Amino acid sequence: MGRTATGPKPAFAPGTALPELAWEACPGKGIDYPQLYLDHYGRMPDSWLVGHIVATRTGYAGDPSVRACGASGGVTTAVLLHLLQSGRIDAAIVARQGVPAPLEASPVIASTAEEILDAAQSVYIPVAMLDILSRLEPGKRYAITLVPEQAAALRRLQHSGHPQAQQIDYVLGPYTGTALYPAAIDSFVRAHGVAKDDPVTSLEWRAGEWPGYLEIKTQSGKVLRSKKVYYNFLIPFFVTRASLQSMDFANEFCDLSVGDAWSPAFEAQGGGHSVVVTRSAKMEALVEEMIAAGALVLEREDDLKATEMHGHMIDFKKRGGFIRNQWRRKIGLAAPDYGMAPATIPPSRKMAELVISTLFVIGSTAPARFVLRQIPESVIGPVFNKLRLSWKKASKPTKRKGLADFRMIVDEE
Numbered sequence: 203m204g205r206t207a208t209g210p211k212p213a214f215a216p217g218t219a220l221p222e223l224a225w226e227a228c229p230g231k232g233i234d235y236p237q238l239y240l241d242h243y244g245r246m247p248d249s250w251l252v253g254h255i256v257a258t259r260t261g262y263a264g265d266p267s268v269r270a271c272g273a274s275g276g277v278t279t280a281v282l283l284h285l286l287q288s289g290r291i292d293a294a295i296v297a298r299q300g301v302p303a304p305l306e307a308s309p310v311i312a313s314t315a316e317e318i319l320d321a322a323q324s325v326y327i328p329v330a331m332l333d334i335l336s337r338l339e340p341g342k343r344y345a346i347t348l349v350p351e352q353a354a355a356l357r358r359l360q361h362s363g364h365p366q367a368q369q370i371d372y373v374l375g376p377y378t379g380t381a382l383y384p385a386a387i388d389s390f391v392r393a394h395g396v397a398k399d400d401p402v403t404s405l406e407w408r409a410g411e412w413p414g415y416l417e418i419k420t421q422s423g424k425v426l427r428s429k430k431v432y433y434n435f436l437i438p439f440f441v442t443r444a445s446l447q448s449m450d451f452a453n454e455f456c457d458l459s460v461g462d463a464w465s466p467a468f469e470a471q472g473g474g475h476s477v478v479v480t481r482s483a484k485m486e487a488l489v490e491e492m493i494a495a496g497a498l499v500l501e502r503e504d505d506l507k508a509t510e511m512h513g514h515m516i517d518f519k520k521r522g523g524f525i526r527n528q529w530r531r532k533i534g535l536a537a538p539d540y541g542m543a544p545a546t547i548p549p550s551r552k553m554a555e556l557v558i559s560t561l562f563v564i565g566s567t568a569p570a571r572f573v574l575r576q577i578p579e580s581v582i583g584p585v586f587n588k589l590r591l592s593w594k595k596a597s598k599p600t601k602r603k604g605l606a607d608f609r610m611i612v613d614e615e
């Protein structure tokens with residue numbers, strides 16, 4: 203994978219003969235989700251919104267220090283630590299911001315508890331996680347953290363007999379709304395008046411108390427901080443194409459999917475809360491074992507009710523992703539095909555998509571990004587947050603309409 207301004211991209215030597223499996227597992231082409239549901243779970247999902255579920259829970263890591271270093275409740279880190287310490291895996295493959303340079307992020311093989319803890323938190327730029335497969339040691343067993351399109355690609359590889367992919371015994375991953383192109387950071391530091399000859403020395407996406415803030419330090423000693431809810435203003439300008447094209451929010455091919463448990467009650471309590479979904483019997487048994495030992499503090503939730511915490515993002519992916527891909531194809535642009543389509547999409551939802559997509563198209567242009575750099579974050583952060591909340595409120599009836607009984611129709615071959 204080569205590093206580019208728009209994230210990691212595969213680079214092939216001229217004349218490379220790719221195996222058919224590379225095409226089948228390519229997220230850019232679009233993985234056949236219905237076929238993968240059958241191959242991996244043996245049936246179509248009970249919920250077309252969030253996939254196969256064994257159990258949904260909310261809570262956090264029992265160890266306060268693990269909880270504090272996590273992006274939400276530290277559940278992912280706690281489970282990885284438990285897998286390593288109980289000898290179920292030799293190492294965990296995790297994402298680390300700052301490797302090989304502060305503004306870059308890479309997969310790393312963590313074979314000690316310290317290395318797993320050092321990789322806690324979310325990385326909101328694309329990370330080529332599966333690039334690591336070629337570096338796995340024969341005979342060793344691994345867990346890995348992946349975003350949805352990577353988890354689906356890994357399962358495709360596993361079910362097609364790819365040897366390194368089969369060394370991965372546990373797949374964990376975040377609910378994934380939007381990721382940003384690395385250029386977002388550059389824009390952010392320039393907007394804060396950081397000179398070009400004052401390089402960034404460290405970056406944390408979710409520093410401090412949940413929900414956390416973006417913290418950037420520079421060589422001259424400058425420390426920039428922006429609350430998570432404020433730096434969301436970068437999204438319309440730098441959202442990745444993969445985020446817009448994916449139709450999977452809840453990371454449906456992980457053994458364990460974890461998101462932020464957004465609710466007024468949890469937000470008032472502070473401290474970091476996750477929504478935690480188990481999707482395999484072996485992960486469910488592990489989570490139960492950890493709850494009994496106090497390593498996880500989790501309570502059962504109703505599967506459908508829990509989706510309300512993320513209704514907007516689920517709609518953004520399931521219906522929005524489909525509409526955006528369809529529109530791209532209509533104007534002759536490439537877009538992934540997942541082999542399924544929403545059974546119905548109300549016209550009002552397509553109108554809402556026109557507003558959203560127009561914003562993204564304008565935001566991604568050089569003039570719009572230039573204007574953005576001229577506005578202090580102290581102004582755009584709160585203003586954007588207000589606009590975002592107003593849009594969320596205004597579009598809620600449209601975006602939630604038909605979501606409760608949402609289903610997909612599988613494409614005929």
Ligand SMILES: Cc1cc2nc3c(=O)[nH]c(=O)nc-3n(C[C@H](O)[C@H](O)[C@H](O)COP(=O)(O)OP(=O)(O)OC[C@H]3O[C@@H](n4cnc5c(N)ncnc54)[C@H](O)[C@@H]3O)c2cc1C
Nearest residue numbers: 272273274275276277278279296297323325376379461462
């Ligand atoms: C790009 C992105 C977008 C997200 N969008 C949403 C959203 O819209 N709504 C929501 O509820 N939650 C979202 N999340 C999930 C949320 O930020 C937390 O990651 C999740 O709640 C897990 O929290 P935790 O405390 O259990 O994780 P931690 O205990 O902090 O562990 C996280 C683990 O995931 C690994 N990891 C971090 N980033 C990546 C990455 N990019 N690729 C692969 N592995 C990674 C880390 O190395 C670490 O091991 C997103 C996460 C990402 C990475």
